[in-house]
Every structure is written in C-alpha cells, then in structure tokens.
Amino acid sequence: MSENEFTSTAYNKFLNEHKLMGTRCRADGRVYLPPRPIAPDTQSQEMEWIELSGRGKLAAFTIIYIAPSAMIAAGYDRKNPYCVGVVELAEGSKVSAQILGVDVLHPEQIKIGMPLKAKFVERGEGEAKKTFLAFEPA
Amino acid sequence: MANRKLGRGVAIVGAGMSKFGAFPDKTTRDLFVDAFREMRASVDKGFDPKAIEAIYIGNYSSDLFEGQGHTAPLMASWVGLAPRPATRVEDACASSGVALRQGILAIASGLYDIVLVGGIEKMSSLPTEKVTDTLATAGDTLYEIPAGFTFPGFYAAMATAYMARYGATPETFMRVGLKNHENGALNDKAQFGQRIADIMAARKASAAKKNQPIPAWNDEMEFLRDDRANPIIAWPMRLFDCSPISDGAAALLLVRDDLARSFTDKPLYIIGTGQASDGGLSDRSELTTVPAARLAGQQAYEMAGVKPSDIQVAEVHDCFTIAEIFATEDLGFFAPGQGWKAAEEGKTARTGARPINTSGGLKSKGHPVGASGVGQVIEIWKQLCGVAGARQLPGNINLGLTHNVGGTGQTCVVHIFERR
Numbered sequence: 001m002s003e004n005e006f007t008s009t010a011y012n013k014f015l016n017e018h019k020l021m022g023t024r025c026r027a028d029g030r031v032y033l034p035p036r037p038i039a040p041d042t043q044s045q046e047m048e049w050i051e052l053s054g055r056g057k058l059a060a061f062t063i064i065y066i067a068p069s070a071m072i073a074a075g076y077d078r079k080n081p082y083c084v085g086v087v088e089l090a091e092g093s094k095v096s097a098q099i100l101g102v103d104v105l106h107p108e109q110i111k112i113g114m115p116l117k118a119k120f121v122e123r124g125e126g127e128a129k130k131t132f133l134a135f136e137p138a
Numbered sequence: 139m140a141n142r143k144l145g146r147g148v149a150i151v152g153a154g155m156s157k158f159g160a161f162p163d164k165t166t167r168d169l170f171v172d173a174f175r176e177m178r179a180s181v182d183k184g185f186d187p188k189a190i191e192a193i194y195i196g197n198y199s200s201d202l203f204e205g206q207g208h209t210a211p212l213m214a215s216w217v218g219l220a221p222r223p224a225t226r227v228e229d230a231c232a233s234s235g236v237a238l239r240q241g242i243l244a245i246a247s248g249l250y251d252i253v254l255v256g257g258i259e260k261m262s263s264l265p266t267e268k269v270t271d272t273l274a275t276a277g278d279t280l281y282e283i284p285a286g287f288t289f290p291g292f293y294a295a296m297a298t299a300y301m302a303r304y305g306a307t308p309e310t311f312m313r314v315g316l317k318n319h320e321n322g323a324l325n326d327k328a329q330f331g332q333r334i335a336d337i338m339a340a341r342k343a344s345a346a347k348k349n350q351p352i353p354a355w356n357d358e359m360e361f362l363r364d365d366r367a368n369p370i371i372a373w374p375m376r377l378f379d380c381s382p383i384s385d386g387a388a389a390l391l392l393v394r395d396d397l398a399r400s401f402t403d404k405p406l407y408i409i410g411t412g413q414a415s416d417g418g419l420s421d422r423s424e425l426t427t428v429p430a431a432r433l434a435g436q437q438a439y440e441m442a443g444v445k446p447s448d449i450q451v452a453e454v455h456d457c458f459t460i461a462e463i464f465a466t467e468d469l470g471f472f473a474p475g476q477g478w479k480a481a482e483e484g485k486t487a488r489t490g491a492r493p494i495n496t497s498g499g500l501k502s503k504g505h506p507v508g509a510s511g512v513g514q515v516i517e518i519w520k521q522l523c524g525v526a527g528a529r530q531l532p533g534n535i536n537l538g539l540t541h542n543v544g545g546t547g548q549t550c551v552v553h554i555f556e557r558r
Contacts, residue, residue: 008280008281034280034281040417059299059425060295060296060298060299060419060425061295061298062290062291062292062294062295062297062298062372062373062374062375063294063370063372063373064286064287064288064290064291064372065369065370065371065372065373066266066270066288066290066371066372067270067286067288068267068270068271068274068283068286068288069267069268069270069271070283070284070286071286072267076286078369081370081373082286084285084286084287084291084295085295086295086299086419086420086425094420094421094422095281095420096281096282096285096287096418096419096420097285098285098286107298107373107374111302112298112299112302112303113302132284132285133285
C-alpha cells in the first residue's frame with residue numbers, strides 16, 4: 001500500500017494490526033479520524049498517517065435494542081442490547097464506536113464525558129475475520 | 139455568503155398528497171398518481187397538465203425498498219408527461235425538499251415557467267430489519283454503521299448529548315410525540331392519526347375483549363413510560379419517539395410568479411430557500427445542534443428578509459422527537475438549550491405561541507422518507523390558504539417555513555413561503 005493512500009482499506013488494515021491510525025494535516029497539524037486525504041479546514045493535500053493514543057471521552061451514546069443485520073449476526077438483539085457512541089479523542093477528532101464495559105440496562109448511569117480507551121474487537125472467522133474499533137472505560 | 143436572490147420569482151399554485159400509511163396493494167407509482175390527481179384538482183382556475191415543462195422527483199431508495207430504480211421518468215410517464223425531462227433527486231430524507239429547490243432553481247434560471255415537483259417512497263414492503271439497514275445507508279457505511287449505529291441510534295445519541303448539556307429528560311421527548319399525535323388526529327392523511335389517549339383506550343378495550351388484564355395507565359405519560367406499551371428502540375428513543383415506516387407521495391405545481399394568478403387566487407410565493415451539507419455525526423464539533431440546519435435557515439431567512447420571530451407556522455423534520463427540539467433551536471425559534479423547555483411548556487402546540495408540525499409531523503402523519511419534504515409543504519399550503527380544517531390556526535396566517543433534514547444532518551433544506 002502506498003503511504004499516500006488514505007483510504008478506508010488502509011485504515012482497516014491498520015485496525016487489523018490493532019493500530020488506530022488517523023491522518024494529520026501538515027499545514028495546521030489537525031488530526032482526522034476517519035483518515036482524510038484532503039483537510040476540510042485548509043484544503044491541504046499534504047497529509048500524513050499518525051497513530052492515535054486511543055484515549056478519549058464519551059461525547060454521546062445510545063443503547064440499541066432494534067439492531068441492524070450485522071449486529072444481529074454478532075449476537076445482539078432486544079434481549080441483548082448494546083451501547084454505541086461517539087468518542088471525542090484526546091487528539092481532538094471524534095469517532096463512532098461500540099462502547100463495551102458499561103451497564104446497558106442502566107443507561108442513566110453512563111456519563112457523557114467519562115474517560116475511555118480503545119479496544120480492538122475481532123468478529124468473524126477465517127477470511128471474514130475483521131477487527132472493529134470499540135472503547136471501554138479507562 | 140452575500141445575500142442571494144432568485145433570478146425570477148416562483149410560486150406554488152397547486153398541492154396534493156396521497157394518504158400516508160402502509161399500503162400493501164399500492165406501489166410508488168399508484169401513490170404518486172393519487173398525489174398528482176389531488177394536486178390537479180387543487181388548481182382552482184384549472185390548467186392543462188400538458189403545460190408542465192419539467193419534473194423533479196425526490197426519492198430516497200426505491201432501489202432497495204422496491205427493487206425499482208430510475209423512478210423519475212417512470213413517474214413522469216405514469217402521469218402522462220413523458221417526454222418532458224424528469225430528474226430524480228436523492229438526499230436521503232431531504233430528497234423532496236431538495237427536489238423542490240431544484241424545481242425553484244429551474245424556474246428562477248429562466249429555463250422553465252411551469253414545473254412539477256414530487257416526492258415518493260414505499261417502505262412497507264420490507265421487514266423492519268431490512269428497513270433499518272436501508273435507512274442506515276444514509277449514514278456513513280464505512281465509519282459509522284459498522285460501529286453499530288442505526289438511525290434511531292444516531293438521534294438517540296444526539297439526545298444523550300443534549301440531555302447532559304441542557305437538562306432535558308426522556309419525558310421531554312415523550313411530550314413532543316404527544317403533541318404531534320394531538321395534531322395528527324385532526325389530519326385525515328395521517329398514518330397514525332390518533333391521540334395517545336385514543337391509542338391507550340383502544341389497547342384497554344382490546345385487552346378487555348381478550349379477557350387479559352387491563353393495563354393500569356392513569357394518563358398518557360404512564361403509557362409512554364411503560365416498557366411494554368412503548369418499548370425502547372435506541373435509548374432514550376422509544377417507539378413513540380420514532381416516525382413510522384411509511385408509504386406515500388406528494389406533488390406540487392410550481393410556476394413563474396407573474397403567471398400564478400392565472401392558475402389560482404391563492405398562490406404561495408416561495409420567498410426563501412437555503413441548503414447546506416455536512417459530514418457524518420462524528421464529524422461535527424458540536425452534537426447538540428445540526429449545523430447544516432442553522433446554515434440553511436440563515437440563507438432562507440436572509441433571502442426572504444424575515445426573522446425567525448416572523449414565522450407563523452413551521453413544519454420541521456421530526457423523524458425522531460429529539461429532532462424537533464433541535465430544529466426549533468437551529469431555526470432560531472428558541473435559544474440553544476431552550477427548545478426542550480418550550481416543548482414542555484406547550485409553546486409548540488397548535489394553541490401555543492409557536493405552532494410546530496400542525497400536520498402531526500413525521501411522527502404522526504408518517505415519514506415516507508423521499509415524500510416527506512414535499513409533504514411538509516402541503517401543510518404550509520393548507521395553513522396559509524386557510525383550508526387546514528379542524529387544525530387550522532386562527533388569525534391571518536401569511537408566513538410559513540419548512541425544514542427538511544437528510545440523514546443526521548448531512549443535508550438540510552429550508553424554505554419560506556408567503557401568502558400575499
């Protein structure tokens with residue numbers, strides 16, 4: 001893979017290696033996750049890969065009871081709901097991810113702003129095996 | 139951006155919609171024919187449909203919902219308007235709001251004088267799980283959906299950010315749904331046109347008939363707090379916080395403004411239009427507002443030369459109850475963080491100072507996604523023409539607004555209408 005290919009394929013390959021990679025704009029230093037090839041702020045195309053700390057805080061969340069097909073296949077449903085949220089990373093950008101290690105039956109106890117750390121979750125078998133980004137309380 | 143004006147004025151001279159609901163025996167083309175017929179009949183001085191020069195159709199995903207793509211020429215043909223140019227517009231749930239804007243721009247450009255704008259969607263033929271998947275394609279399928287987000291989930295997440303910042307509670311959202319069902323009960327086109335109290339009474343009667351224990355709800359809030367009666371979809375959004383899975387179509391006839399009075403004595407002049415785009419939810423610096431809605435609203439107000447406080451009636455995109463609260467803040471009706479209090483105080487009720495979604499909104503009227511944007515305009519048309527029946531607002535209603543959102547706010551389109 002070329003170093004300059006800031007694609008979802010490259011991002012997912014890094015995830016498979018348990019690396020959370022974003023891109024940084026060389027013009028103003030802003031960090032983007034998902035990785036962007038063109039910086040929205042500066043229109044700069046001078047981007048570089050940067051490995052993120054995986055540290056962040058919870059910005060928004062929900063407990064999903066009516067799941068999409070892919071999450072049903074992963075074993076979730078009305079009787080086994082899951083938490084998904086938006087995480088604000090220490091580097092400044094936000095990312096959507098499943099939130100593990102929280103009490104999904106008591107959502108009022110899950111606090112916006114709580115510190116989180118990245119966790120890499122493997123789903124599927126053989127060729128279909130894929131790494132998903134998740135977070136858990138830090 | 140400097141204040142932009144349309145090159146030529148545009149007016150709406152006809153409006154019609156199908157009933158919204160779940161219709162196993164009807165496809166989009168049947169629903170569009172219903173809407174087109176009602177639109178034709180609404181042009182009180184009559185007109186020759188052959189005078190229509192171009193067609194713009196908002197449609198989100200007939201491809202996935204019905205296995206039918208390329209719907210614009212099909213609709214044009216089905217109402218006898220081929221070979222006129224027919225263009226499908228897709229911006230998720232804002233598809234027909236944006237189709238309206240394309241129709242306006244086509245007339246304003248000088249290319250056409252008479253344009254048909256429509257919106258269509260037929261969602262009910264898929265099982266709920268597949269509908270959830272299809273709607274999810276309006277999000278970012280590489281970076282948001284694999285995390286496990288659904289559309290109710292996105293809005294529920296916005297709700298948790300809003301609750302934490304401003305102090306709203308899940309009961310705040312229930313009150314929005316209650317209010318919209320009160321309005322929808324007066325709309326014969328609504329999919330769920332019953333008050334929550336009527337729904338409760340029907341469930342109690344049904345339980346009694348089946349010799350089952352009769353639920354002990356004392357009031358609507360007890361019903362809405364009951365996990366069995368009102369199950370959680372994506373906490374804190376419950377079933378009665380979510381717009382339904384709907385089929386429906388709507389149609390508008392647009393003309394160059396100086397032709398309007400040869401079609402009808404009650405034209406609606408489009409005095410403001412605004413549209414903006416954005417990335418996905420996690421791309422935004424703030425999660426308690428929809429930035430594209432603020433921008434689209436500002437553009438429309440500026441073009442129209444009116445202020446938020448001038449607007450007498452608004453149809454806003456309440457795909458979920460929290461979305462209505464965001465909309466009333468993003469459009470400047472209430473300050474940031476005050477929308478939920480206004481909703482609880484009844485200010486957005488039909489009898490309140492700031493009536494919102496007199497049609498019943500997407501919640502009660504139904505949300506056939508590609509038809510919803512034009513469907514909103516139908517209500518403003520009725521209120522401004524004084525033909526909204528039992529839900530007609532009192533007094534001289536001359537200025538209305540529509541706010542149509544695609545996805546979580548990747549698209550928003552706002553229009554302002556005036557009766558002169």
